[in-house]
Amino acid sequence: xxxxxxxxxxxxxxxxxxxxxxxxxxxxxxxxxxxxxxxxxxxxxxxxxxxxxxxxxxxxxxxxxxxxxxxxxxxxxxxxxxxxxxxxxxxxxxxxxxxxxxxxxxxxxxxxxxxxxxxxxxxxxxxxxxxxxxxxxxxxxxxxxxxxxxxxxxxxxxxxxxxxxxxxxxxxxxxxxxxxxxxxxxxxxxxxxxxxxxxxxxxxxxxxxxxxxxxxxxxxxxxxxxxxxxxxxxxxxxxxxxxxxxxxxxxxxxxxxxxxxxxxxxxxxxxxxxxxxxxxxxxxxxxxxxxxxxxxxxxxxxxxxxxxxxxxxxxxxxxxxxxxxxxxxxxxxxxxxxxxxxxxxxxxxxxxxxxxxxxxxxxxxxxxxxxxxxxxxxxxxxxxxxxxxxxxxxxxxxxxxxxxxxxxxxxxxxxxxxxxxxxxxxxxxxxxxxxxxxxxxxxxxxxxxxxxxxxxxxxxxxxxxxxxxxxxxxxxxxxxxxxxxxxxxxxxxxxxxxxxxxxxxxxxxxxxxxxxxxxxxxxxxxxxxxxxxxxxxxxxxxxxxxxxxxxxxxxxxxxxxxxxxxxxxxxxxxxxxxxxxxxxxxxxxxxxxxxxxxxxxxxxxxxxxxxxxxxxxxxxxxxxxxxxxxxxxxxxxxxxxxxxxxxxxxxxxxxxxxxxxxxxxxxxxxxxxxxxxxxxxxxxxxxxxxxxxxxxxxxxxxxxxxxxxxxxxxxxxxxxxxxxxx
DNA sequence: AGCACGCCGACT
DNA sequence: GTCGGCGTGCTC
Ligand SMILES: [Zn+2]
Ligand SMILES: [Zn+2]
Numbered sequence: 001x002x003x004x005x006x007x008x009x010x011x012x013x014x015x016x017x018x019x020x021x022x023x024x025x026x027x028x029x030x031x032x033x034x035x036x037x038x039x040x041x042x043x044x045x046x047x048x049x050x051x052x053x054x055x056x057x058x059x060x061x062x063x064x065x066x067x068x069x070x071x072x073x074x075x076x077x078x079x080x081x082x083x084x085x086x087x088x089x090x091x092x093x094x095x096x097x098x099x100x101x102x103x104x105x106x107x108x109x110x111x112x113x114x115x116x117x118x119x120x121x122x123x124x125x126x127x128x129x130x131x132x133x134x135x136x137x138x139x140x141x142x143x144x145x146x147x148x149x150x151x152x153x154x155x156x157x158x159x160x161x162x163x164x165x166x167x168x169x170x171x172x173x174x175x176x177x178x179x180x181x182x183x184x185x186x187x188x189x190x191x192x193x194x195x196x197x198x199x200x201x202x203x204x205x206x207x208x209x210x211x212x213x214x215x216x217x218x219x220x221x222x223x224x225x226x227x228x229x230x231x232x233x234x235x236x237x238x239x240x241x242x243x244x245x246x247x248x249x250x251x252x253x254x255x256x257x258x259x260x261x262x263x264x265x266x267x268x269x270x271x272x273x274x275x276x277x278x279x280x281x282x283x284x285x286x287x288x289x290x291x292x293x294x295x296x297x298x299x300x301x302x303x304x305x306x307x308x309x310x311x312x313x314x315x316x317x318x319x320x321x322x323x324x325x326x327x328x329x330x331x332x333x334x335x336x337x338x339x340x341x342x343x344x345x346x347x348x349x350x351x352x353x354x355x356x357x358x359x360x361x362x363x364x365x366x367x368x369x370x371x372x373x374x375x376x377x378x379x380x381x382x383x384x385x386x387x388x389x390x391x392x393x394x395x396x397x398x399x400x401x402x403x404x405x406x407x408x409x410x411x412x413x414x415x416x417x418x419x420x421x422x423x424x425x426x427x428x429x430x431x432x433x434x435x436x437x438x439x440x441x442x443x444x445x446x447x448x449x450x451x452x453x454x455x456x457x458x459x460x461x462x463x464x465x466x467x468x469x470x471x472x473x474x475x476x477x478x479x480x481x482x483x484x485x486x487x488x489x490x491x492x493x494x495x496x497x498x499x500x501x502x503x504x505x506x507x508x509x510x511x512x513x514x515x516x517x518x519x520x521x522x523x524x525x526x527x528x529x530x531x532x533x534x535x536x537x538x539x540x541x542x543x544x545x546x547x548x549x550x551x552x553x554x555x556x557x558x559x560x561x562x563x564x565x566x567x568x569x570x571x572x573x574x575x576x577x578x579x580x581x582x583x584x585x586x587x588x589x590x591x592x593x594x595x596x597x598x599x600x601x602x603x604x605x606x607x608x609x610x611x612x613x614x615x616x617x618x619x620x621x622x623x624x625x626x627x628x629x630x631x632x633x634x635x636x637x638x639x640x641x642x643x644x645x646x647x648x649x650x651x652x653x654x655x656x657x658x659x660x661x662x663x664x665x666x667x668x669x670x671x672x673x674x675x676x677x678x679x680x681x682x683x684x685x686x687x688x689x690x691x692x693x694x695x696x697x698x699x700x701x702x703x704x705x706x707x708x709x710x711x712x713x714x715x716x717x718x719x720x721x722x723x724x725x726x
Numbered sequence: 727a728g729c730a731c732g733c734c735g736a737c738t
Numbered sequence: 739g740t741c742g743g744c745g746t747g748c749t750c
Contacts, residue, residue: 006750008750009750011727011749012727013728013749015727019749021750038749039750040748040749041729042728042749044727052750055750056750060750062750093727097727712745712746712747713745
């Protein structure tokens with residue numbers, strides 16, 4: 001290596017393989033280098049993946065255009081891309097695209113333009129001095145050079161005023177070096193005093209980080225057991241060794257409070273990586289990470305693919321959270337990929353949860369993962385009191401959704417000056433709108449889904465493709481006016497019911513589409529903490545790390561959601577919800593009450609939840625999955641066949657069904673209409689492969705697909721370890 | 727993923 | 739007669 005004349009370059013495109021390029025004279029390339037190469041008529045970026053394979057004759061090779069001045073992609077990172085591609089059965093280039101998500105970061109940062117006053121400047125003829133212009137010049141009389149945007153803001157004028165002055169030659173342009181990276185977290189700062197249990201746990205993790213090498217640990221403890229302080233010590237240990245630490249968090253948990261808490265421990269905030277970042281923030285962060293200037297990154301699942309030079313530890317907080325499953329584009333589970341990343345990089349990974357996923361719990365039980373249990377620091381009861389509300393007997397009034405017993409509890413809670421939360425995982429006002437005259441249902445033209453009414457926005461909306469349309473004044477089918485009726489509840493409708501029942505209560509909706517970014521989450525937390533709200537109606541439970549002592553009642557409007565549908569993890573999610581509520585709500589002496597509205601109170605899962613029986617719940621859940629041969633005791637993979645022509649989709653799906661591998665232990669179910677049989681205008685059929693746990697499903701599927709001709713108009717997506725069945 | 731080439735309908 | 743629709747196919 002080093003003096004190669006041809007190299008294989010992997011491009012972040014859905015191509016079958018890496019392409020060979022000629023290394024021009026005077027250029028030296030190493031494996032992992034980021035390069036620009038010609039591709040057809042255009043130029044694209046890529047990564048030197050290895051030595052040229054030599055299939056294409058040398059004289060046909062195009063030369064590498066240039067090498068970018070950034071540290072090369074490490075061998076571990078490259079192997080990770082290949083591993084993810086192989087595991088998820090996506091093209092390597094597609095996975096690489098996640099690792100080079102910010103092409104602009106490869107270019108050296110542009111110097112920043114700032115202005116200084118020109119002492120000798122004379123106004124050109126025709127120049128008019130205005131108030132705004134005078135204010136800008138006055139600002140520059142003292143103080144440092146400032147960027148045009150800053151100047152405009154401080155002077156309270158538009159950007160054009162500054163530009164006008166610059167064009168008139170009254171400002172001295174100055175190119176400042178790009179902003180230095182923000183403060184670095186300091187591992188040497190003394191941490192808080194830890195309890196004996198925490199200290200023992202921290203010692204264990206520190207030891208693993210210092211020793212290096214792969215290991216997986218489940219850090220299991222209820223909210224309030226101090227898990228975060230414990231994993232901070234693992235991070236400190238990694239930083240001490242000059243390595244980086246990555247903390248994965250579900251997006252909703254990445255609040256401003258979380259960042260503040262980290263900053264209090266380490267003296268500086270970590271670098272953030274989530275969907276709310278601007279283009280320039282992404283660029284600066286990516287580049288700084290690549291250059292080893294960022295010791296700690298906290299982020300959502302895509303942070304896994306950042307260019308860490310030498311990762312020392314990975315923390316997956318809230319490891320059970322289903323937000324780690326990426327369903328669009330490349331389909332992968334970030335928690336599982338993180339474990340693979342740790343394995344490849346030879347470093348410890350810590351999976352953190354108060355309610356571990358069954359997968360992780362089984363791994364810990366079997367000894368594949370180590371387990372550290374943290375007892376509650378406060379001792380005593382952990383689960384709140386759980387009451388089942390039997391909706392068959394305790395019925396809400398027609399077209400209302402809160403049962404009399406829940407209403408009564410709300411009344412008492414509010415009378416006592418305490419707060420309540422109502423939980424319903426349905427955005428909008430009503431999930432279905434139909435015509436009372438003819439029965440016509442408002443459906444999305446592109447998806448097999450009802451249009452959801454959003455009354456506040458005065459729109460019907462498809463939650464799958466984003467289609468929006470105004471509420472029709474008359475039925476589009478029969479033309480009758482005033483016959484369109486909302487069916488079923490969403491959070492907006494619950495809010496309406498609450499407003500009618502408790503006109504004086506201060507209520508607010510907290511939904512994933514109304515709360516985006518750490519700032520919005522922080523504001524909501526503040527309102528609850530400062531008791532500016534009495535009732536919160538939410539689609540999800542608030543971010544971790546918050547405790548609301550005045551919140552003493554939580555009502556789950558529909559605890560059955562998905563429990564008897566095909567959703568494998570519905571029971572787990574309800575259990576996790578209860579636990580989160582327990583962690584957020586109530587005071588020491590008043591732990592709070594959770595009321596679960598259900599049509600099947602006798603269901604064993606409901607009974608286990610009501611009894612607060614953690615072990616019983618997990619055991620029941622494990623037995624059910626084991627009997628059904630479902631994960632984590634069996635393996636699943638889904639094939640989604642999609643295309644615009646339903647007949648062709650059916651034909652291909654049938655052909656796949658006929659060619660399916662079948663044996664004593666491997667079964668293929670389907671083809672059946674996929675959960676969303678029509679999505680964004682594409683018809684979908686699904687085949688489900690079920691195999692014993694130890695089966696390597698990828699070669700099986702590859703062989704299977706090889707036996708069937710797939711026309712170009714048809715796409716076959718593979719979801720290894722499918723998560724949602726909805 | 728782009729961006730070409732390529733073969734059939736309505737426009738200057 | 740051209741302009742342009744986007745259906746297949748290639749890019750080292
Ligand atoms: Zn009608
Ligand atoms: Zn839709």
